[in-house]
Amino acid sequence: MNYQRIQSTIDVEVMQQSHVTIVGGAFGLIGDLVRSGLGGATHADFDRIDASNPTRQDFDSVDMGRHKVEAQAERLKRINPNVDVTTYVCDFCSISREAFDQMFGHTDLFIFAADFFPAQARGSLEALRLGKPAIWIGLYRGGRAGEIIYYVPGLTPACYRCIAASRYQAFAGGAQGIQITSSGGTIFDLHLLDAIAGQIAVGILTRGANNRLGRLIDQLGDRNLLQVKMDPNYRLGDKDIFAQYLGDHPANFSFTTIALPMQRDPNCPDCGHLHAQYEKLACDAS
Numbered sequence: 001m002n003y004q005r006i007q008s009t010i011d012v013e014v015m016q017q018s019h020v021t022i023v024g025g026a027f028g029l030i031g032d033l034v035r036s037g038l039g040g041a042t043h044a045d046f047d048r049i050d051a052s053n054p055t056r057q058d059f060d061s062v063d064m065g066r067h068k069v070e071a072q073a074e075r076l077k078r079i080n081p082n083v084d085v086t087t088y089v090c091d092f093c094s095i096s097r098e099a100f101d102q103m104f105g106h107t108d109l110f111i112f113a114a115d116f117f118p119a120q121a122r123g124s125l126e127a128l129r130l131g132k133p134a135i136w137i138g139l140y141r142g143g144r145a146g147e148i149i150y151y152v153p154g155l156t157p158a159c160y161r162c163i164a165a166s167r168y169q170a171f172a173g174g175a176q177g178i179q180i181t182s183s184g185g186t187i188f189d190l191h192l193l194d195a196i197a198g199q200i201a202v203g204i205l206t207r208g209a210n211n212r213l214g215r216l217i218d219q220l221g222d223r224n225l226l227q228v229k230m231d232p233n234y235r236l237g238d239k240d241i242f243a244q245y246l247g248d249h250p251a252n253f254s255f256t257t258i259a260l261p262m263q264r265d266p267n268c269p270d271c272g273h274l275h276a277q278y279e280k281l282a283c284d285a286s
């Protein structure tokens, strides 16, 4: 592959040495990361391709019945035969911790794009434990808006659980609504979200490079919750969160992103004890 036309924006050399692990969807996104020079990808998912998938995911009708990760691996090899691809047909939530480290311990970045909340939640615990950056991608009901949450150790104070605390509480309380179906979201909504998440991914992997995407993550700082509006009439409950931040000028229409600063929840059960451990270690070192 000749990367000449993207080299001023993406540190391709670093991308070629990078490995990304994906849980669940984001099939189009990984293809785009491979086009951006990504050297290796591991993909875990247990779904087979059915007739509803070509309408919203980057699979073709000829792939019907195959495991998604198998078809995906072939697709990635067609983009770049040199890409290192590993696939696991498995339920991410049932992997033991030991197996987890063997399968995914070498990754540089996790991308969690499962529409099953416990998988997203486990991803956060493992990313924190391993000290690895991670991105969570999710569409809101009906695909009317979406979110990207990311975590970079040492940079973003808030972890996924700090930010999505109400979702954890709803899940613990047995709320049915927590399993938000992505039905209603189109390929356009998914690609719009993926296009933003992809730039965050390149930004994390090539952080510090002297180019646009190398600067992105430090420019964002602690603004590690991004919300993207698809439906011009989107409201969160009865609140127009986009107008709240961007104003109600008619120019504020749709397909826009807000990036919100997030603070660590001192009582977060996931990252709270990690900070306690770090503080203890710092004390021990002195």
Ligand SMILES: [Zn+2]
Residues within 6 Å of the ligand: 158, 159, 160, 161, 162, 163, 264, 265, 268, 269, 270, 271, 272
């Ligand atoms: Zn936390």
